[in-house]
Amino acid sequence: MIVCSCNVLSDGAVRSCLSPGPGCPRTPAQVYACLGCSPKCGRCARTIRSIMQKALDEAAHSCGSACASTCSLVKVQTAEEGIAA
Numbered sequence: 001m002i003v004c005s006c007n008v009l010s011d012g013a014v015r016s017c018l019s020p021g022p023g024c025p026r027t028p029a030q031v032y033a034c035l036g037c038s039p040k041c042g043r044c045a046r047t048i049r050s051i052m053q054k055a056l057d058e059a060a061h062s063c064g065s066a067c068a069s070t071c072s073l074v075k076v077q078t079a080e081e082g083i084a085a
């Protein structure tokens with residue numbers, strides 16, 4: 001499904017950027033950069049944020065609390081909390 005019509009990004013493309021690790025995007029802007037584009041109208045930011053949150057939730061279920069302090073997907077949530085709504 002296309003989630004960003006300006007850049008023709010699919011939900012699968014967004015998820016492909018979200019593998020845990022030091023280079024994992026923590027903000028929608030970093031997802032755009034990871035995919036070689038930049039935000040245009042910004043209407044998709046909320047959807048991208050929600051895909052990131054879902055990945056965070058799935059990672060939390062799959063890796064448990066042992067790695068929570070170092071998991072890059074946990075840091076997505078922290079970075080998102082710092083952005084004003």
Ligand code: FES
Nearest residue numbers: 004006040041044
């Ligand atoms: S829909 Fe993604 S920047 Fe416009």
